[in-house]
Amino acid sequence: MKDRLEELQGNVEKYDNDEDLNIAKHFAVIDMDGESMNDVFYKVNFLGNAIDKLAELINIIQSLQNAMLAPLPDIQSRNKLEEKILEIRQLGNTIRKNLNEMKKMQGMDTNTDEKNARQRIIEIHTDILTERFCDEMNKYYKSVVTYQEQCRTRIARQMQIAGFENTDDEIDKLLENGHSFLYPEIRVQLEKEKQTLYDMEARHLDIMKCEDSIRELHALFIDLADLINRQGADISSIADHVKNADEYLETIPHILPSKKSNRPAKKVILSLSSNSPLPYVQQQLIRYGDSIFLIFGVSGCCLNILLLSRRQFQTSSCCTYFQALSVIALIHITIALGLYLYTLDNIDPLGISIICKLRFYIVQSTAMMYRWCLTIACFDRYALSSADVRLRKFANVKIARRVVVAIILIWLVLTLHIPIFYNTINHICIIYNNIFASLYHSAFLTLTGCIIPISCMAICTLLIHRNLTLKRQRRQQNAPKAKENEKLQSRRDQQVLIMLLVQMIFYSITVIPLMTMYFYNAITIYLSKTLARIIIERFALFITEMINFLFPVCSFYLYTMASHMFRVELKAMLYSFLKLQWLKKNISIRPIDYEMKVKPKPTAHAIEFNSNKLERITEVSQERKNLSPDIIQ
Structure with a gap:
């Protein structure tokens, strides 16, 4: 196998x-x-x-x-x-x-x-x-x-x-x-929390504003420190002058330790410490210049009031305005110049806050009142010379009195900001550290006291010239043969126009410098100034105030120089006053039986007095007929 x-x-x-x-x-x-x-x-x-x-x-x-x-x-x-x-x-x-x-x-x-x-x-x-x-x-x-x-x-x-x-x-x-x-409760709580948040935001904004203010104050203090550093030499010189003045006073044995002698010494020390002659010049101008202004101003306003109260002037609406102007100017001059003269030898009352506020309030309100009385008087003369009947109805005495009351009330209200803005700082009455208030006050005075009144008076003067020209042409057409009356009326028209021009020009000259200084001081309120510049500015303001006082002081003398009828009525008033005084001195008291038995025969002096009186009355009546009331100043 x-x-x-x-x-x-x-x-x-x-x-x-x-x-x-x-x-x-x-x-x-x-x-x-x-x-x-x-x-x-x-x-x-x-x-x-x-x-x-x-x-x-x-x-x-x-x-x-x-x-x-x-x-x-x-x-x-x-x-x-x-x-x-x-x-x-x-x-x-x-x-x-x-x-x-x-x-x-x-x-x-x-x-x-x-x-x-x-x-x-x-x-x-x-x-x-x-x-x-x-x-x-x-x-x-x-x-x-x-x-x-x-x-x-x-x-x-x-x-x-x-x-x-x-x-x-x-x-x-x-x-x-x-x-x-x-839930509703939660919603209510939410609303409360929102309100709290809003309050916190508002407080935050306030804190931010406060912070800005603190920064501005810090910058102001820095500027003040710089100013003090720059004025160190001036302060040293002031101390040296005061020391020299004290040594000089000690060397004078005959000076008495009284209040009257110490006050001039203090003023000399102040003038020496300022190293300028301007304060001394200002004191002398107050002592003599304001005294002259007060005397002539009070007397002129009183004569204006007495003269315009006469029956001949009661029918003229223009005289109503000038009478109110004189009363208001009298108050203005008395308070303004009187306080200046009082402070020369006494303690300055403007160091008190209430007096400081009231003084400037009264002075400025009265100044505005008489300025606008003059402005409305120019409009009244324009209305009187107009061809319009409705406009001529304005030139009425009743309407003039109502307008005067309205002017007083209006300027008492419009100048209420003055006692609010003015305060006393180191015994000086000024608008301190408020640029808005200073600019508003300067713009208010410049517009309402200078620009608007002068513009209105200039427009009224031009309109009056036009109305007088038209009136003269109508008279020539209606009555060509009346040459004498035409010449007389032409002279009256020219006199009215000249009076208006004189008033307007004089008012403009006296008020424009003061308004310019007000505006300049408002612009330079935050500038750092040296002692010399402050003294010069105060002296310039004082000079412009004195120029501004010329209009209310010289109003009577302007009327006297410009109006012929004013001079005539003044002579008549003085003549009647002197006549009354003469009659009082020559009144004799005798028994009645003596007058019945013995009738005194008039002496030659009495007959001569009566004839002169009759001639004078006739002359004054003739002059009143020849002159028209519409030219009364």
């Missing part, structure tokens, strides 16, 4: 080799114990467990959402819900990241057969896990949307119960901020 063991073993080896070739040709062999497949199965198991945990968290969130929708939700449930939502978000991000890594692992093998088999395994597991993840996340999003809709419905119902009307956008904002429920 033939031994066939070796042949069979060879056939078996051959068959095994062929089978191995067929398996390698048609199938892929994968090493399941390799590191790559272990990583794959580890990620598959990790993702499966993570998706199972995600499903458990979604179920927990659904239960917590149902608890939050209860009538009395717990704050702990709300906190747990927020924690679980945060865990879901973190877990979802982790799962999404691992799925992306598995997709990247599909092309990592070098062997093509093994690569295809491994890729199919990863794709199958990736698709299954992705589908499970998407299903769970869709379930989570669906529960979140349902919960938000229920919360929106609940908040809207609670708002309606509480009486609040809110739009859908406002409710969405509440949901975005995490308010899933809202």
